[in-house]
Every structure is written in C-alpha cells, then in structure tokens.
Amino acid sequence: MKVDLTRYTCNHRFSFDQVFGEQASNQEVYERTCAHFMDTVFEGGNAACFAYGQTGSGKTHTMMGNGTEPGLYLLAAHDMFRRRPHEMTLHVSFYEIYGGKLFDLLNSRQKLRALEDAKQSVNIVGLTDHPITTVHDLMNLITAGNELRSAGHTAPTRRGRSCCVASARSAAASGPR
Numbered sequence: 001m002k003v004d005l006t007r008y009t010c011n012h013r014f015s016f017d018q019v020f021g022e023q024a025s026n027q028e029v030y031e032r033t034c035a036h037f038m039d040t041v042f043e044g045g046n047a048a049c050f051a052y053g054q055t056g057s058g059k060t061h062t063m064m065g066n067g068t069e070p071g072l073y074l075l076a077a078h079d080m081f082r083r084r085p086h087e088m089t090l091h092v093s094f095y096e097i098y099g100g101k102l103f104d105l106l107n108s109r110q111k112l113r114a115l116e117d118a119k120q121s122v123n124i125v126g127l128t129d130h131p132i133t134t135v136h137d138l139m140n141l142i143t144a145g146n147e148l149r150s151a152g153h154t155a156p157t158r159r160g161r162s163c164c165v166a167s168a169r170s171a172a173a174s175g176p177r
C-alpha cells in the first residue's frame with residue numbers, strides 16, 4: 001500500500017546464472033558453479049564461494065555435504081590437488097574473525113593484526129602458513145582449526161564468523177601470491 005493508501009504491486013526481476021532442482025547433487029552444483037573458479041585460482045587470482053539463504057534452505061548440505069555425499073569444500077579441495085601444476089606446492093592458513101579481532105586457528109589462537117600496505121592491500125601479519133600435500137592434510141588442518149574456534153556449533157548465535165583462507169604458491173616463489 002502506498003502512503004495515499006492505494007494498492008500496488010511491486011515487481012522485481014531476478015536473474016540467475018544457474019537454477020537447480022531439489023534432486024541436483026552437490027557434484028552437479030559444484031561443476032556448474034565453482035569448478036571454473038579453479039581456472040582463476042591457478043592464474044593467480046582470488047575466488048570466493050559462499051552460500052546465502054534462509055535457515056533450512058540447504059547451505060550446510062551444499063557446502064559440507066553429508067556422510068554419503070561430499071560438499072563443495074571437499075570437491076574443491078580434490079579439484080585443486082588434481083589440477084595443480086607438478087611443481088606447485090600448496091599452503092593453507094586458517095584464521096577466525098571474532099569480536100572484530102583476528103586469531104590464527106593453526107597457531108594456538110595467536111592474535112593477528114590486519115594492516116594495509118602501501119598498495120592498499122590488507123596483510124594479516126603473523127598468520128602461519130602450513131604446507132599440505134594431500135586433501136587429507138587439508139581436512140585435518142581444518143578440523144584442528146575448527147576445534148580452536150571461540151564457540152562450538154551448539155551456540156550459533158554467539159559464534160564468530162570464521163574464514164578459511166587457502167593460499168597456493170609455487171615452490172620457487174618466495175612468498176604467497
């Protein structure tokens with residue numbers, strides 16, 4: 001209803017790049033949404049994938065999978081190892097943003113500082129970087145880091161927002177790309 005009380009219908013147009021039915025597998029979702037991000041990643045770029053939607057809409061199912069079906073995280077990890085060039089080593093770091101502060105989840109929750117350099121890019125000072133050679137290594141580090149998070153899964157409203165940053169760099173390079 002408008003301020004002068006006349007009724008009106010508000011129309012929105014939405015566009016979607018992909019639409020999936022309820023029977024679509026996580027593998028199918030991965031292939032048609034995230035798989036091409038790997039091209040960007042191996043060209044030195046950054047890619048992000050996040051799930052957004054109402055509670056119960058299937059975010060956790062899609063990202064984490066279940067006992068029988070892997071989620072997008074695991075599918076992406078397999079793809080990353082499968083596609084990496086022979087000489088490239090992969091390193092992972094994992095930190096949590098909680099109450100506006102940063103903590104290294106792979107270094108006993110060491111407090112970190114986010115500083116901007118002369119090129120205006122944000123650097124997380126002191127963040128540790130761990131070499132991984134298999135998907136299993138990656139998942140072990142994520143599990144270990146998750147255990148150091150400030151609150152468990154039972155307190156969703158108080159839980160801090162965590163990010164996992166995986167950085168890939170070649171063996172010859174001296175720093176993360």
Ligand SMILES: Nc1ncnc2c1ncn2[C@@H]1O[C@H](COP(=O)(O)OP(=O)(O)O)[C@@H](O)[C@H]1O
Nearest residue numbers: 022023024053054055056057058059060061062
């Ligand atoms: N594509 C799917 N196929 C089968 N079950 C699904 C699918 N998506 C979600 N579910 C189930 O629906 C419920 C809610 O999904 P969930 O991923 O927990 O939602 P969210 O994380 O968005 O709150 C869970 O029991 C989940 O296993």
Ligand SMILES: [Mg+2]
Nearest residue numbers: 056059060061
């Ligand atoms: Mg969920």
